[in-house]
Amino acid sequence: MEVIVFSALNGLLYGLLLFMLSSGLTLIFSMMGVLNFAHASFYMIGAYVAYTLSSGIGFWPALFLAPVIVGLIGALVERYGLRKVHSHGHVAELLFTFGLAYLIEEAVKLIWGKLPVPYGVPDSLDWAIFTLFDTTYPAFRVFMMVVASLMFVGLWLLLKKTRAGLMIQAALTHPQMVGHLGHNVPLIFMLVFGIGCALAGLAGVIGGALLVTEPAMAFTLGPIVFVVVVVGGMGSLTGAFVASILIGLLQTFAIAIDASLADLFALVGIQLDPKGELTGITLAQIAPMLPFILLVLILIFRPRGLMGARES
Amino acid sequence: MLKRSLLAAVAVGTLMAAGAAQADTVKIGYIDPLSGAFANVGDSGKRHFEFMADKINANGGLNGEMVEIVAFDNKINPKESLIQLQKAIDQGIDIVVQGNGSSIASAIIDAIEKHNRRNPDEPVLFLNYAAVDPAFTNDRCSFWHFRFDADADMKMEALTDWLATREDLSKIYIIGQDYSFGKAVQAAANRMLAAKSPEKEIVGDELHPLGKVKDFSPYIAKIKASDADVVITGNWGTDMTLLVKAASDAGLDAPILTYYGGGLGTPTAMGESALGRVMQITEWHENVADLGLEPMMDEFEGEHQIDFYYYRVKNLMEMLQKAAAKAGSTEPAALAMALEGMEHETEVGTISMRADNHQLIQPLYLSTFSDDVPRDVEGTGFGFKTDYRIEGPATATDTTCEMKRPS
Numbered sequence: 001m002e003v004i005v006f007s008a009l010n011g012l013l014y015g016l017l018l019f020m021l022s023s024g025l026t027l028i029f030s031m032m033g034v035l036n037f038a039h040a041s042f043y044m045i046g047a048y049v050a051y052t053l054s055s056g057i058g059f060w061p062a063l064f065l066a067p068v069i070v071g072l073i074g075a076l077v078e079r080y081g082l083r084k085v086h087s088h089g090h091v092a093e094l095l096f097t098f099g100l101a102y103l104i105e106e107a108v109k110l111i112w113g114k115l116p117v118p119y120g121v122p123d124s125l126d127w128a129i130f131t132l133f134d135t136t137y138p139a140f141r142v143f144m145m146v147v148a149s150l151m152f153v154g155l156w157l158l159l160k161k162t163r164a165g166l167m168i169q170a171a172l173t174h175p176q177m178v179g180h181l182g183h184n185v186p187l188i189f190m191l192v193f194g195i196g197c198a199l200a201g202l203a204g205v206i207g208g209a210l211l212v213t214e215p216a217m218a219f220t221l222g223p224i225v226f227v228v229v230v231v232g233g234m235g236s237l238t239g240a241f242v243a244s245i246l247i248g249l250l251q252t253f254a255i256a257i258d259a260s261l262a263d264l265f266a267l268v269g270i271q272l273d274p275k276g277e278l279t280g281i282t283l284a285q286i287a288p289m290l291p292f293i294l295l296v297l298i299l300i301f302r303p304r305g306l307m308g309a310r311e312s
Numbered sequence: 313m314l315k316r317s318l319l320a321a322v323a324v325g326t327l328m329a330a331g332a333a334q335a336d337t338v339k340i341g342y343i344d345p346l347s348g349a350f351a352n353v354g355d356s357g358k359r360h361f362e363f364m365a366d367k368i369n370a371n372g373g374l375n376g377e378m379v380e381i382v383a384f385d386n387k388i389n390p391k392e393s394l395i396q397l398q399k400a401i402d403q404g405i406d407i408v409v410q411g412n413g414s415s416i417a418s419a420i421i422d423a424i425e426k427h428n429r430r431n432p433d434e435p436v437l438f439l440n441y442a443a444v445d446p447a448f449t450n451d452r453c454s455f456w457h458f459r460f461d462a463d464a465d466m467k468m469e470a471l472t473d474w475l476a477t478r479e480d481l482s483k484i485y486i487i488g489q490d491y492s493f494g495k496a497v498q499a500a501a502n503r504m505l506a507a508k509s510p511e512k513e514i515v516g517d518e519l520h521p522l523g524k525v526k527d528f529s530p531y532i533a534k535i536k537a538s539d540a541d542v543v544i545t546g547n548w549g550t551d552m553t554l555l556v557k558a559a560s561d562a563g564l565d566a567p568i569l570t571y572y573g574g575g576l577g578t579p580t581a582m583g584e585s586a587l588g589r590v591m592q593i594t595e596w597h598e599n600v601a602d603l604g605l606e607p608m609m610d611e612f613e614g615e616h617q618i619d620f621y622y623y624r625v626k627n628l629m630e631m632l633q634k635a636a637a638k639a640g641s642t643e644p645a646a647l648a649m650a651l652e653g654m655e656h657e658t659e660v661g662t663i664s665m666r667a668d669n670h671q672l673i674q675p676l677y678l679s680t681f682s683d684d685v686p687r688d689v690e691g692t693g694f695g696f697k698t699d700y701r702i703e704g705p706a707t708a709t710d711t712t713c714e715m716k717r718p719s
Contacts, residue, residue: 006533006562014527115352116550118580128563135536136563211526212550216348220524255520255530256537285490288521 002133007256008249013141015248016148017207021221022228022240023155024199030235031168031192033090034082037097040222041104042197046070046204047213048112051119059122059209067201074197078190101218109215116214144206151199152241159237168192227295233308242306247291254287337378338642340365341400341408343393343420346385349523350549353412356576357441358383360622361409363612364629374636379629388412388523390419397423401436406644409628411442411461412549414493415522421448424456432718437644441628444571445492446500446709449669453713456644458651458670460628464493464546464571466707467593468500470676471544471569474591474699476508478542481567483515485540487531489551490519497546497571515540523551528558535559540566548572553581560585567591573681574621574696579689582681587694590681595674596623596660597696598687603659609687619689627663627672631656645718663704669713673704 025039049069053062077100085096121140128136159165171178171188179185211217228247232239262272262279272279298305342361344354358381365379373379382405384396393416400408410420417440428435438457440448446463448454475481486501488494498517505512515538520531532555535543543566547555552572559568560582566589572578573592582590598609598619609620635650636642653667663674678699685695 003533003537006536007530010527010529010533013529109347114347115355116577131563133536134563135533136561138561212349212554214349214351220349220526252530256534258516285519285521288524 002135003256005132006135007252009137009141011249011252012245013145013248014252015245016145017203017210018224018228018248019241019244020148020151020203020206021200022225022232022244023151023237024196024203025225026229026232026235026237026240027155027199028193028196029229030237031171032189034086034093034097034193035090036193036196037094037222038077038100038104039097039196039200040218040225041101042070042074042200043204043207043221044108044213044215044218045073045104046201047119047208047217048108048117048204049201050205050208051112051117051213054119054122059124063202063205066205067198070201070204071194071198074201075190075194077197078193082193083186083189101222105215105218112215114215116212119208119213121209140210144210147202147206151202152237155199155237224291227291229305230295231291231298231305233305236305236307239305239307247294250290250294251287254290255284257283259283336376337380338374338407339380339382339403339405341397341403341405342381342383343386343396343400343408343410343416344383344412345388346383348387350388350412352576353549354385354388356618357411357622357625359616359618360612360620360625361629363615364625367608367626368629368633371633374633374642375640377642386410386416388416390415393419394423401427405436406434407437407439407632407642407647409439409441411440413491413522414443414445414448414496415491417443417448418445418452418492421452421454421457425454428456428718435644435718437648439628439632441622441624443493445496447492447496449666449671450712453669453711453715455648455670455715455717458648458665458672460624460631460672462595462674462676462707463671463709464496465500465709467571467676468497468504469707469709470593470678470702472501472504472508473702474678475505475512475542475569481541482512483539483541484512485516485518485535485538485543485566486514486545487516487518487520487535487543487555488546489522489548491522494519494522494546497544501544520551523549525551525554528555529562531555532558532562532564535566536562536564542566543568545569546571548575550577553577556586556590557581565589569593574679574689576618576621577690579681579692579694582694583692584683584694586681587683588680591678591699592681592696593676593678594696595627595676597677597679597698598689599679599685599695599697600660600677601686601698605659606687623660624672624674627656627658627674630658631665661704666708666711668715669711670715671708671711673708675704676702676707678702 021043025036028034028036046066050062050066053065085092125140125143127139129139129142130137167183171185175185228240228243232243260280260282265272342358344357345351346354361381365381369378384400386393386396397420410417420438424436424438440459442461444461444464446465449459486498488497552575568590570592573590574597612620635647639646639650651665655662655664660675665672679696680699681694682697683694685697688695
């Protein structure tokens with residue numbers, strides 16, 4: 001019981017962090033058709049900027065300022081980089097963001113050094129919010145869940161219920177028509193890219209404090225964010241949400257289970273050596289691999305993802 | 313004109329050749345992670361080596377030759393380490409040191425064995441200051457490898473001896489990193505607990521990916537659910553920091569027996585919640601009293617703003633200096649011969665390098681995280697306090713090593 005409750009909580013938490021990261025990515029993709037390889041790098045910039053700001057002006061101002069700064073950087077990247085590359089097609093865009101990811105990592109190393117920086121949970125949130133089965137649960141984690149949920153609701157409302165959202169939705173399928181109607185499509189693109197990056201920045205502010213802020217943080221989370229977006233369906237916000245939670249829970253529950261592969265096969269009647277080199281591997285050990293197995297399965301059986309809006 | 317520049321080129325060439333011949337520095341290749349998840353650990357080790365190199369140089373160097381530490385970033389990746397090793401060898405470096413990651417040490421030992429077989433006239437010496445997979449001084453021992461830290465088995469003997477005296481701690485949870493060292497710890501714990509305290513129950517036996525876990529909460533939830541009385545872990549670097557961070561967050565109150573509880577960043581992450589609970593087994597810690605090491609620690613801490621942690625780096629460098637004097641040479645083969653069986657007087661007593669398997673025999677200390685210490689670590693106000701000392705000879709284990717010495 002205890003394990004189930006805490007695995008669920010931890011899985012939910014991890015899933016929500018993944019969602020915070022992938023929402024921006026899926027927004028950018030659905031709007032611009034750009035697969036932003038540097039997305040996790042903006043997450044990293046968010047964490048580092050928040051670290052620097054919070055040592056000067058405190059955590060709470062940093063929580064609002066850092067995403068804005070990251071968003072501005074994102075907008076500049078779109079305006080002076082991506083927009084020029086855009087005319088050369090998708091491959092050029094992909095390569096551009098790929099290179100950008102490396103550039104950002106090196107820049108971060110130059111500015112903040114190669115070592116992890118001491119960016120942690122702020123004192124005002126560093127307490128136990130509740131105790132369950134003798135286990136305390138930190139307030140910061142609950143705070144993170146609240147922020148992520150607000151983000152989901154806010155984004156959903158923005159896209160579905162406002163005029164701006166309507167325009168974004170329209171530009172997704174009919175960019176020419178939206179342009180002909182007198183809307184400034186390049187400006188919308190810049191805004192969307194900026195907002196997408198700002199969302200990643202916000203995830204960084206919180207994720208950096210919760211986990212570790214170091215130059216490799218972008219590359220460790222980068223691949224899994226793509227898994228979320230592909231599994232959820234390219235360009236689907238709800239899909240990204242569902243996929244994030246699914247992957248979070250999947251990975252966390254797998255850690256909690258000690259059954260080995262041999263035990264799993266035994267369930268379907270195949271007897272294997274439970275202590276074997278390969279068959280003795282426990283589910284907990286392959287937990288980090290599970291999202292990628294899911295990715296492969298989704299690509300084979302449902303290429304457009306769980307709730308994908310685009311076929312291609 | 314052409315003739316003159318040709319002449320100049322020849323002159324420069326001769327000068328350079330002369331410079332190389334008279335090289336009065338001995339370069340030591342430091343191959344450890346300087347970027348990525350374990351960069352802080354590698355950086356700390358590098359500072360210790362550079363600091364001790366300065367000390368050795370001020371004290372006459374290696375037979376008058378100055379020691380220089382040349383750092384190579386291996387990104388904690390065995391393949392990258394071999395590239396860096398080759399780079400070091402290409403630069404004419406014939407002494408390398410490494411410590412972080414037994415998987416790395418294993419690759420380096422293999423590569424050096426191969427290199428030395430193919431180039432018997434230009435051998436390379438490997439001084440290992442922290443990779444503690446017991447295999448390196450047993451089945452896979454090498455004449456060219458010397459270990460200055462106690463191996464995983466020796467430390468586990470000490471931990472399980474202590475556990476055997478604690479009847480109240482009957483449920484044990486073992487968690488470690490999924491690679492050769494983590495598995496060695498796991499195997500040693502299982503074997504020794506079964507032999508010494510068969511009545512105790514192992515309620516969990518877990519391996520997690522090395523340096524990949526960013527949030528240990530799921531593991532802690534599992535440990536709590538297992539009702540464990542005590543946790544044993546060989547984790548180090550961020551895996552150690554994040555494990556105790558998650559444990560404190562969740563209010564886990566079982567004692568944690570560690571190899572590297574005092575490692576860089578860990579005391580800060582643990583904070584108050586770990587007082588009296590986190591224990592470590594080490595060759596030394598800052599509060600081993602009255603050794604006269606305080607001025608040196610103060611100097612190091614003043615220079616680098618991190619705690620002096622690797623006492624064994626000091627031992628390594630001093631023994632290297634002594635070996636050079638004894639051999640009258642800085643050639644790897646002569647150094648290796650001189651190191652074999654060498655005894656060395658240190659602040660903690662006499663330590664000696666076993667000739668049969670190249671494992672350093674030194675006293676070990678079991679200590680507990682405490683607020684009642686003269687020297688705190690990382691400015692936390694807390695530090696480690698000795699529970700008891702295990703004399704060097706008592707830590708020695710049997711070896712299966714069949715050393716092949718160059719003829």
